[in-house]
Amino acid sequence: MISRAQRTPLSEWWWTVDRLLVGAILTLMLIGIVLLLAASPPVAIRLGIDPFHFVHKQALFLVPATVVMLGTSMLSPRAIRRLAMIVFFISLALVMATLVAGPEIKGAKRWLVLLGVNIQPSEFMKPAFVVLTAWAFSESGRRPEMPATMFAFAMLFTCIPLLILQPDFGQTVLLSVTWGALFFLAGLRWIWTLGFTGAAVAGIFGAYKFIPHVTSRLQRFLDPASGDTFQIDTSLESFMRGGWFGRGPGEGTVKRILPDSHTDFIYAVAAEEFGLILCLIILALFSFLVLRSLKHAMREQDAFARLAVSGLALLFGLQSAIAMAVSLYLMPSKGMTLPFVSYGGSSLISLALGMGMLIALTRKRPQARVDAEHAMPAFYAESAAR
Amino acid sequence: MKRLLASLRSFRFTEGGVSRQRIALLVLAFAAVHLVIAGRLVLIGMKSDPQVARRVTNPDMLTSTRPDILDREGKQLATDIQSAMLYAEPKKGVGYVDDAVDQLRTVFPDLDERELREKLSSKKGFVRLRREITAEQQHEVRKLGIPHVGFLQESKRVYPAANEASHVLGGVNVDSAGIAGIEKWIDSGGLADLHLAGFATGRSLSPVQLALDLDVQHAMRDELLKAQGEYQAKSMSGMVLDVRTGEILSMVSLPDYDPNKPGNPADLSRLNRLTTGVYEMGSTFKALTVAMALDSGKATLASRFDATAPLHYGRFTITDFHAQRRVLTVPEVFTYSSNIGAAKIALAVGVDGHKAFLKKMGQLDRLRTELPESAMPLVPKSWGEINTATISFGHGLAVAPLQAVMATAALVNGGLLIPPTFLKRSQAEAEKIAKRVIKPETSDKMRYLLRLNVEKGTAKRAEVEGYYVGGKTGTSEKVVHGRYSHEKLLTVFTGVFPCDAPQYLVLVMIDEPKNRGHSTAGLNAAPTTGQIIARIGPLLGVEPRHDLPPADQLLTVSQRVAN
Numbered sequence: 001m002i003s004r005a006q007r008t009p010l011s012e013w014w015w016t017v018d019r020l021l022v023g024a025i026l027t028l029m030l031i032g033i034v035l036l037l038a039a040s041p042p043v044a045i046r047l048g049i050d051p052f053h054f055v056h057k058q059a060l061f062l063v064p065a066t067v068v069m070l071g072t073s074m075l076s077p078r079a080i081r082r083l084a085m086i087v088f089f090i091s092l093a094l095v096m097a098t099l100v101a102g103p104e105i106k107g108a109k110r111w112l113v114l115l116g117v118n119i120q121p122s123e124f125m126k127p128a129f130v131v132l133t134a135w136a137f138s139e140s141g142r143r144p145e146m147p148a149t150m151f152a153f154a155m156l157f158t159c160i161p162l163l164i165l166q167p168d169f170g171q172t173v174l175l176s177v178t179w180g181a182l183f184f185l186a187g188l189r190w191i192w193t194l195g196f197t198g199a200a201v202a203g204i205f206g207a208y209k210f211i212p213h214v215t216s217r218l219q220r221f222l223d224p225a226s227g228d229t230f231q232i233d234t235s236l237e238s239f240m241r242g243g244w245f246g247r248g249p250g251e252g253t254v255k256r257i258l259p260d261s262h263t264d265f266i267y268a269v270a271a272e273e274f275g276l277i278l279c280l281i282i283l284a285l286f287s288f289l290v291l292r293s294l295k296h297a298m299r300e301q302d303a304f305a306r307l308a309v310s311g312l313a314l315l316f317g318l319q320s321a322i323a324m325a326v327s328l329y330l331m332p333s334k335g336m337t338l339p340f341v342s343y344g345g346s347s348l349i350s351l352a353l354g355m356g357m358l359i360a361l362t363r364k365r366p367q368a369r370v371d372a373e374h375a376m377p378a379f380y381a382e383s384a385a386r
Numbered sequence: 387m388k389r390l391l392a393s394l395r396s397f398r399f400t401e402g403g404v405s406r407q408r409i410a411l412l413v414l415a416f417a418a419v420h421l422v423i424a425g426r427l428v429l430i431g432m433k434s435d436p437q438v439a440r441r442v443t444n445p446d447m448l449t450s451t452r453p454d455i456l457d458r459e460g461k462q463l464a465t466d467i468q469s470a471m472l473y474a475e476p477k478k479g480v481g482y483v484d485d486a487v488d489q490l491r492t493v494f495p496d497l498d499e500r501e502l503r504e505k506l507s508s509k510k511g512f513v514r515l516r517r518e519i520t521a522e523q524q525h526e527v528r529k530l531g532i533p534h535v536g537f538l539q540e541s542k543r544v545y546p547a548a549n550e551a552s553h554v555l556g557g558v559n560v561d562s563a564g565i566a567g568i569e570k571w572i573d574s575g576g577l578a579d580l581h582l583a584g585f586a587t588g589r590s591l592s593p594v595q596l597a598l599d600l601d602v603q604h605a606m607r608d609e610l611l612k613a614q615g616e617y618q619a620k621s622m623s624g625m626v627l628d629v630r631t632g633e634i635l636s637m638v639s640l641p642d643y644d645p646n647k648p649g650n651p652a653d654l655s656r657l658n659r660l661t662t663g664v665y666e667m668g669s670t671f672k673a674l675t676v677a678m679a680l681d682s683g684k685a686t687l688a689s690r691f692d693a694t695a696p697l698h699y700g701r702f703t704i705t706d707f708h709a710q711r712r713v714l715t716v717p718e719v720f721t722y723s724s725n726i727g728a729a730k731i732a733l734a735v736g737v738d739g740h741k742a743f744l745k746k747m748g749q750l751d752r753l754r755t756e757l758p759e760s761a762m763p764l765v766p767k768s769w770g771e772i773n774t775a776t777i778s779f780g781h782g783l784a785v786a787p788l789q790a791v792m793a794t795a796a797l798v799n800g801g802l803l804i805p806p807t808f809l810k811r812s813q814a815e816a817e818k819i820a821k822r823v824i825k826p827e828t829s830d831k832m833r834y835l836l837r838l839n840v841e842k843g844t845a846k847r848a849e850v851e852g853y854y855v856g857g858k859t860g861t862s863e864k865v866v867h868g869r870y871s872h873e874k875l876l877t878v879f880t881g882v883f884p885c886d887a888p889q890y891l892v893l894v895m896i897d898e899p900k901n902r903g904h905s906t907a908g909l910n911a912a913p914t915t916g917q918i919i920a921r922i923g924p925l926l927g928v929e930p931r932h933d934l935p936p937a938d939q940l941l942t943v944s945q946r947v948a949n
Contacts, residue, residue, distance in 0.1 A: 045477060045511070141398050149397045181412065185405045188397070239430045276431040280424060287420040291413055298409045310409055321419050328426045 013074050016363040018296065024289050025069065025340060025355055029062055031282060032266075032341035039269035040262035040343055042255050054262050054343045061345040065352035072356025073363070077305055080357050081135055087353070088128035094121030095162050110166050120346035122163060122171050127354030129159060130315050133179055134307035137186035141303060152183070169207070169214065170336050174318055176200065182311045221332035234258050235265050235327045238272035239279075246275030262343045264335045267327040282341070283324065290317035296362040305361045312358040316351070452543060452562055453572065454593035455555060457600040458635070458810055464555055464569070464645075466541040466562075469518040472527065475534040477511045486532045490515070493526040518542065543569075545645045550603055553658035554596070554637050554757070554808060557645040565651065567658075568596065568808060571756045597633035597810050602626055605921040606636045610894070613914040614640055617899035623659045623787065624894045624914075626922065629795040629882070631816040632804035634755075634788075635890070635926070659895070662759045664784040668860030668907070670794070670880045671780030672728045676720055676835065677797045678743040679731045681828040687716050687941075691734075693726040699772040704729055707861070707906070708844070720835045721843025723859065725779045732778030733771060740774045746823050747793040748803060749785050756808045761786050780860055781870075787878075791893050794880050796823050797832040798856075798888040830941060837885040837937040848881050848912040850920045852930025856885035857915065859907035864898070874898050879911035883919055886940055889928060892918055 004015055033055065040054035050056075075083065094112055098121060102109040110120050133152050140148035156179050163172040180200065184193050207214040220232075238254035241247065252272040255261040261269050271279050293313035300306040316339055323338040325331040337344055339351050455464035480486045483506045491497055494516060505513045517540070519527075524537055543558045545551075556567020564570035572594060610622040626636040641655040649656065657663065679685035693714045697704040706724045719727030732740050744750055752762045764784040766773045776782040788806060796803040802820035836856030839845045844859045860878040863870040877899060881892040894911045923930065 144398055185408045185412070186397075187404045187408075236430075239427075240433075244431050276427050279427050283420060283423055283427070287416070290416050290420075294409055294413045294416070298406050298413075303405075306405060306409070310405075310412065314412065317416050321416070321423065324423050325419075328423065328430075330422065330426060 009074065013363075016365070017073060017359060018292070018362050021289060021292060021355075021359055021362065022070075022073070024285050026066075028282070028285055028289075028340040029065070031270075031278075031285075032338075033059060033062070035266050035270050035274075035341060036262060036343055038249060038252060038273050039255050039266050043259075043262045057345065058343050058348070061348045065348045068349055069352035069356040069359070072353055073359035075357075075360050077302065077361060077365075080131060080308070080360055081304070084128040084131035084135070084357070087124055088132055091121045091125040091128060092158070092162075094119075095125060095159075095166075097121075099162070099165055108166050108168060110168055118345070120344075122166065122168060123344075123346040123350035124353065125159065126171070126175065126315060126350060127312060127357060129155060129175060130178055130182070130311040130354070131308050131357055133182050134311045135304050137182055138303035138307050140186070152179070155179075169211075170322075170334055173334075174315065174322075177318060178311055178315050181314050182307055185307055185310055217332050217334065221329075231258060231260075231265065232326075232329050235268040236329050238268040239276065239328065242271040242273065242275050244276050246271070246273050246278065249273055260335065263337050264323065264342070265327050266338055266342045267324050270341075282338075286317070286320040286324075286339075289313075290320075293358055293362065300362075309358055309361050312354050312361075315354065316358075452541075452558070452564075452569070455568060455572075456593050456595045457551075457598045457603075458596065458633075459599065459601075460595070461600045462546055463551055463596065463598070463600065464543060464545050467544050468539050468541055470521075470524055470537040471517045471540045472515040472519050472523075473536060473538055474506055474513050474515055474532075475511060475536075476506050476508050476513060478534045480506050480532055480534050483507045486535070489530045489532060490527070490535075493523055493530070494519075543646075547600060547603075548644045548646060549642045550600065550607060551598060551637075552642040552645050553639050553656075553660075554598055554634075555645055556757070560648070566656070566759065567757055568594065570758045574758065595810050596808055597628075597631075597635060598637070598808065599626075599635045599925070601925045602922045603636040603638065605925065606918055607638045607640075607642075609914060609918045609921060610638055610640055613894075613896070613910070613917075617896060617910045619896045619900070619910075620898040621659060622894075622896055624892065624918065625660055625788070625791065626918075627791050627795055627806060627891045627893075629799040629888050629891050631811045631813050632792070632795070632806045632820075633811050634806055634808050636922075637808075658757070658759055659897070660787045660893075661753075661755065661757055662761050662786070664761050664764055664786050665876055665878075665895070666781050666784050666862045666865075667787070667790045668780040668862030668876065668878055669723045669725075669728075670790065670858045670860035670878050671783075672720060672723065672778065672860075673797055673832065673836070673858050673880070674744070674747060674749075674793060675728050675732050675778040676716060677824055677828055677832050678740065679735055680716070680831055681824040682735055682739060682743075684734045684739075685716055685731055687831060687834075689716050689731075690714065691716070691719060691724075691727045691730040693719070693724045693730075695726075697726055697729055697775065699775065702772060702776075704775060717835055717838055720858075721839045723779075723844050728778040729775035732774050737769060737771060737774045740777070741769055744777070744783070746803075747796065749783065749789060749793060753786060753789045753792065753805075755788070755806055763789065780862060787893060787895055791880070791891060794858075794882075795891050798829060798836065798882050798885075798891070800826045801829045833882075833885050833888065834937055834940040836882055837940060840885075841937050844906075844908040845879070845881075845912050847908060848879060848916040848919075850883070850916050850923065852932055852934070853919055853923050853928065854884040854886060854931070854934050855881050855916065855919055856883070856888075857881035857912065859912055861906045861908075875905055877905070877907035877911045879907050879915045881912075881915040881919060883923065884928065884931070884934075885937075886934075890922075890926060892922075894918065 003011060036055045036058050041051035044051050044053045098109050098112045102112050105111055110122060111118050112121060133155060136148045136152040139146055159175060160172055163175065180196050208218050234254050234257055238252065241254065252269055254272050255269045258265045258268065267279065270282065290313050293309055297306050297309040297313065300309060319336055320339050322331060322334060323336040326334055326336060337347055452466055454462060457463055474480055483503060486506055487499060487503050490502060491499060497516065505515065527535065541562065543562055545555060554567055556569040557565055558569050559565050564573040606624050606626060610624050614622045621640055623639040625634060627634055637660055639659045643649055643655045690713050693706060694711050704725050706726055708722045710722055710724065714722065714724055714727050719731065750763060750765050752760055754760050763786065766782055773782050792803065792806050801822055801824040803823045804816050804820045833856060836858060837854065840849050840855050840857055845857045848855050848857050858880050862876050863872060864874040864876055866874055875898065877896045879894045882888045883890060892915050894915045896911050899905060899910050
C-alpha cells in the first residue's frame with residue numbers, strides 16, 4: 001500500500017510518524033462525537049436550537065481539524081517554528097482585537113466573529129506560544145549572543161496581561177505553568193524554580209484575596225457548605241449513578257441540569273451514560289498521549305524539539321488533567337474543556353494544530369540523527385567529565 | 387542576591403542530561419496525577435449505587451418530603467403519602483398530539499380534551515397532566531407507549547384528622563413548604579436538620595411529636611361546635627393546658643378549616659383566635675388582681691373593700707353587674723365578681739405595682755410559641771389610676787388568650803410561670819424553664835377562691851361531679867366603633883380541675899353569643915366548660931372522686947387563722 005521503496009511525501013510521513021499517537025488522538029475525537037451525541041442535545045434544547053446542533057458542528061469541525069493536524073504533522077521543525085511565529089502574531093493581534101471589539105459573553109471578552117465564524121483567538125495562541133517559548137529557551141543555549149531568554153520573558157509578559165484582561169483565568173494558569181515548566185526543563189536553577197513556584201503560589205493567593213470570583217470558587221472547594229456547589233454536586237452524582245457500566249446511552253438524566261454538560265462537564269456525562277470503565281479508558285488515552293510524548297522528548301536529541309514536544313505535551317496534559325480532576329471534585333471548579341472530547345470549534349482546531357506540531361516534532365528524522373552524531377562527541381565529553 | 391539575578395540574566399539552555407532528567411520528573415508527576423484520577427474513579431466505582439435517588443430535573447417537579455406530625459399518643463396528625471404524577475415533555479415531542487390525547491383519554495376519560503391538547507402541543511419542557519394516579523392507571527399509560535410521557539413520584543401532605551387540629555398544624559402549599567402553624571415552624575429552622583433533609587427520603591425523617599392529644603382535641607371541638615349552635619355565637623375557641631408542664635393539649639378556634647384543601651390565607655377561618663387575636667379578657671382578670679394583692683401582702687383573704695357605691699373617674703363610672711351595695715371581703719369580691727371591689731384591690735397595690743406584676747406575668751409582651759402566628763398585646767400608652775382600675779377587671783388591656791391562660795396556670799400550679807408549648811415536655815424540663823411569680827401559699831389561696839367561685843359564685847354551672855372544678859367567669863363588652871357595645875359580648879371561662887391539686891386548665895371563649903337569655907359567661911361559657919371537663923377528664927386519666935371536701939377545707943387551719 002504505502003511502500004518504503006518509493007519515497008513520496010506521504011510514504012515518508014507514514015513510515016516516520018508515531019502512528020500510535022495519531023491513532024490515540026483520532027480515537028479521542030471519535031469518543032468526543034459519541035459523547036456529544038449524549039451530552040449536547042439537552043443544552044441545545046435549553047438554548048432552543050436544533051438538538052443535534054453541537055454534534056453537527058463538532059463533526060463539521062473535525063474535518064478541518066484532521067486536515068490541520070495531519071498537514072502540520074508533515075512539516076519540518078524549521079517550518080513548525082515559522083508556522084508558530086505566524087500563528088502567534090496573528091492570534092496575538094486577534095486577542096487584542098477581542099478586547100476592543102469582542103462581544104461580552106458570560107462576563108468575558110474571548111470571542112471574535114470573523115467571516116461569520118465565532119473564534120476564540122487565545123486558543124490558537126496557546127500552541128504557538130509554547131513552541132516559540134521552547135525555541136527561545138533552546139536558542140539561548142545554541143546562540144548565546146541572542147537575547148533569547150529575554151524574548152521568552154517578553155512573550156510571557158505580553159500574553160498574560162491580555163488573558164487577565166479578557167478575563168480568562170484558566171488559560172492564564174495554563175500558559176504560565178507551561179512557560180515556567182519550559183524554563184525549568186531548559187535548566188533553570190533549583191533555587192529559581194522554587195522562587196517562581198513561590199511567586200505562583202503568591203499569585204494564586206492574591207487572586208483568592210482580591211478577585212471575588214476566584215475567592216468564592218476556592219472557598220466553595222475548601223468548604224462545600226459555604227456556597228452553591230450545584231455543578232460539582234451534580235457532576236459527582238452522575239459518576240455515582242453511572243457506576244462501572246453506566247446507565248446506557250441516552251439514559252442519563254444529570255446532563256439535563258448541568259449547564260456545561262457539553263463542554264466542561266462532558267466527563268461526568270460520559271460516566272453516567274457509559275460508566276466509569278469508559279472514563280478509565282479516556283484517562284488511559286490521555287495518559288498514553290502525554291507520557292508517550294514525554295518519552296519521545298526524552299529521547300530527542302535536538303534541544304528545540306525536546307523542549308517544544310515537552311511543552312506541547314504539558315499543555316495538553318495539564319488541560320486534560322484539570323478538566324477530569326474538576327469534574328471529580330479533586331480541584332476547585334474551573335471551567336476547562338476536555339481536549340478533543342468537549343465541544344468547541346476553536347479549541348478543536350487549536351488542539352489539532354498543537355498535536356500536529358507535536359507529531360511533526362516526534363517524527364523519526366534523519367537530520368535529527370545527523371545532529372545527534374554531531375552532538376555526540378560533546379555528549380561523550382560531558383559524560384566523561386562526570 | 388545580585389549573583390542570583392545575574393545568573394538569571396545570563397541564563398543559558400543547559401545541554402545534555404539536565405532537561406532529560408527533568409522531563410523524567412514531569413513524567414513522574416503526570417503519572418502520579420493520572421493515578422490519583424484513576425484512584426478516584428475506582429473509589430467511586432466501588433461505592434457507586436446506581437439506585438441513587440433520582441434527582442429531579444426540573445424545579446417544577448420538586449416536592450420535598452416532610453416529617454410526620456404525631457399527637458402525644460403517637461396518632462398521626464400529618465403525613466406524606468407518595469403518589470405518582472403523570473407528566474409529559476412536549477418539547478421533546480409526544481408523537482401525534484391528536485393520537486396522544488385520544489389515547490390518554492381512554493385511561494383518564496375525565497381529562498379535559500381541549501386542555502390536554504393545549505398542554506401537549508405547547509413547547510414546554512415539562513407539563514403536569516394529572517396528579518395522584520393509581521398503579522393500574524400507570525400500567526395502562528405505559529401500555530399506550532406514548533413517547534415522553536412519564537411518571538414522577540411525588541409526595542402529598544395529608545392531614546388525616548382534617549379540621550380537628552387545623553390551626554395548630556397550619557398547612558403547606560403545593561410545593562410542600564410550610565405556610566402556617568407547626569408546619570411553618572418545622573421549616574423555619576426549629577429543626578434545621580429536617581430542613582436540610584428536604585431532599586432525603588421520607589422515612590428517614592424522625593416525626594415531630596406534639597403535646598396535643600387528638601382525643602381531647604376532638605372532644606373540645608365537638609363540645610364547642612354544639613355550644614356554638616346553642617348560643618349562635620360568631621366564633622368559639624377553647625384550649626386545654628397542662629398547668630404542670632405548660633403543654634397545650636388542645637387548641638380549637640372555630641370556625642376552622644381543612645388543611646388538606648388549599649384555601650385563601652386571608653380567610654377568617656384561618657385565624658387562630660387564641661394566639662393571633664387579642665381580647666379584653668373581662669372578669670377572668672380579677673384572678674390576677676386578687677393574686678397580686680394577696681401575694682404583695684397588701685390584702686389578705688379577710689380584707690374588706692367597700693363596694694356600696696359606683697366608682698367615678700371623670701366620665702367613666704365603674705359599676706357592678708351583680709351589685710351587692712355593701713362592704714365585701716376578698717372572697718366575696720371574687721365570687722360576686724365585683725368590679726368596684728377589684729378596682730379597689732388593685733388601687734391598694736398601686737399603679738406601678740400593678741404594672742410590674744402584669745409585666746412579670748407576661749401580659750404586657752408578645753408571647754412567642756412554636757406557632758409562627760402571635761400577636762402583640764394592646765397596652766395603654768399612658769397608664770394611670772383609671773387604667774389600673776379597669777384593667778383590674780379585665781378592661782383596657784387586650785391580650786392573646788393563650789397569654790392569659792399562661793398567667794392563670796401560674797396562679798394555680800404553685801406559682802410558676804411556664805411558657806406554653808405545642809411540643810411534648812416533661813415536668814422536669816418545665817421546671818427548668820419555669821419562673822416563680824407568686825408564693826406557693828398565694829397559689830393555695832387562689833385554688834380556694836376558684837373552687838369557692840364554683841361552689842357559691844358565678845361559676846356554679848361549671849361544676850362536674852367528682853372533678854372538683856374551680857374557675858372564673860368573664861364577660862366583657864366588645865368595642866364597636868370606639869365604644870363598648872352592650873349588645874356584642876365576649877364571654878370567657880377559665881376552669882381548673884381538680885382544684886385541690888390542679889392538673890389541667892380549660893379555657894372557653896365565646897364571641898358574640900346571641901341567645902339573649904344566656905348572655906353572660908356564667909350561663910354559657912361556664913356550662914360549656916363543665917361539659918368539656920366531663921368529657922376530657924376520663925380521657926386525661928383524671929379519676930373522679932367522691933369524698934371531696936368543701937372549698938373552705940382547701941386552706942389549712944393555720945392559713946385561715948392567719949387570715
